[in-house]
Amino acid sequence: MTATPVPDTVRIALGPRSYDVLIGRELLGRTASYSELPAGADAVIVTNTTVGPLYAPALLEALSPLYRRVLRVDLPDGEEHKDWPALNRIFDALLAAGCDRKTVLFALGGGVIGDMTGFAAACYMRGVPFVQVPTTLLAQVDSSVGGKTAINHPLGKNMIGAFHQPVRVIADLDVLASLPQREIAAGLAEIIKYGPIADAAFLDWLDDHLSGLVERDASAMAHAIRRSCEIKAQVVAADERESGLRAILNFGHTFGHAIEAGLGYGQWLHGEAVGCGMVMAAELSRRLGFIDGAYAARLGDIVRRAGLPVRGPALGADRYLELMRLDKKAEAGEIRFVVIEAPGRASVRAASDALVREVIAACTG
Ligand code: NAD
Ligand code: GLY
Numbered sequence: 281m282t283a284t285p286v287p288d289t290v291r292i293a294l295g296p297r298s299y300d301v302l303i304g305r306e307l308l309g310r311t312a313s314y315s316e317l318p319a320g321a322d323a324v325i326v327t328n329t330t331v332g333p334l335y336a337p338a339l340l341e342a343l344s345p346l347y348r349r350v351l352r353v354d355l356p357d358g359e360e361h362k363d364w365p366a367l368n369r370i371f372d373a374l375l376a377a378g379c380d381r382k383t384v385l386f387a388l389g390g391g392v393i394g395d396m397t398g399f400a401a402a403c404y405m406r407g408v409p410f411v412q413v414p415t416t417l418l419a420q421v422d423s424s425v426g427g428k429t430a431i432n433h434p435l436g437k438n439m440i441g442a443f444h445q446p447v448r449v450i451a452d453l454d455v456l457a458s459l460p461q462r463e464i465a466a467g468l469a470e471i472i473k474y475g476p477i478a479d480a481a482f483l484d485w486l487d488d489h490l491s492g493l494v495e496r497d498a499s500a501m502a503h504a505i506r507r508s509c510e511i512k513a514q515v516v517a518a519d520e521r522e523s524g525l526r527a528i529l530n531f532g533h534t535f536g537h538a539i540e541a542g543l544g545y546g547q548w549l550h551g552e553a554v555g556c557g558m559v560m561a562a563e564l565s566r567r568l569g570f571i572d573g574a575y576a577a578r579l580g581d582i583v584r585r586a587g588l589p590v591r592g593p594a595l596g597a598d599r600y601l602e603l604m605r606l607d608k609k610a611e612a613g614e615i616r617f618v619v620i621e622a623p624g625r626a627s628v629r630a631a632s633d634a635l636v637r638e639v640i641a642a643c644t645g
Pocket of ligand 1: 328330331334357358359362389390391392393395415416417418419422423424425426427428429438455456457458459460463466550551
């Protein structure tokens, strides 16, 4: 008989809203992963038409001993369905089944399902508990942790949302096996980001272990996911509602969001745009005099080896600037960027349009 693997645990310390992230193998289908959650009669698995057929039956079986009923809602797959009609389908299912305010929601999917289920949990009967069961690498290292929930509005991404922390996060390494390689690379972008902003030694480790991560080596993945969650835990514990420090988690995102919006959502994955955006933000940091060319080049090389684009599309500097003025960090029309002040340390700074134009000229096309 083989022993059950013991998961790693990362604690997100937020006083009464504290919770654990469990990271390991064979977690999703194990009833013990869900022990001691808030008690309720009903569990509702919210998933999509891609992930549901793969993993919902195992989750349903694991939850069945713990709840009177386990219901399932399958939403359409895709960022374009992170919207009011899809959100309403969750409320329709909960109300039609007579789910009460002790119902526990389970988000089974990537960041889209996690963000939408979290928002539904924040709103349903003014707030019910929810569990994140992230199935993409990006969701395991970033979106499932920290309590940001949202849907998109036609005029802006993630513009309608709430802070609502999950009561547990279950990051099962085994589900990464079915992810397309492009999605693995997109998740690696959010892992790489933690090195320059918070942990210089972690970037060294990533440099040495990148090929293992690209090939989904389980022990390399476990380490990268745990370290990413630890760093995110520290940042979120210090600034849960992003009044300052938490903004550093958006390294590469100002350029990245402009790329996503400028090309039209869905052309590049979010993580691909963030990967390229980090290269551009590193170039900005170099031109501001914070880091040297060797460090910026090294970061670019790591991004490239992860399988991510390192040159931005030729949208034109005017269009980049126009799109970046819509960024949530912009203040009074002034664009603000997360810059690397030194390896492992970041801050939010304004930069002149002239300097940003230089970066765009050097890094796009
Ligand atoms: P996603 O949720 O769209 O998932 C990517 C694709 O992979 C989808 O087609 C999905 O169905 C599929 N998939 C998921 N798990 C799979 C598996 N195990 N096997 C096979 N296919 C699988 O995208 P994502 O990259 O996970 O998340 C992006 C979203 O996350 C964006 O909406 C972004 O705004 C949000 N986000 C939120 C935060 C936050 O802090 N809340 C942080 C970063 C990103
Ligand atoms: N992904 C950015 C944040 O959680 O703040």
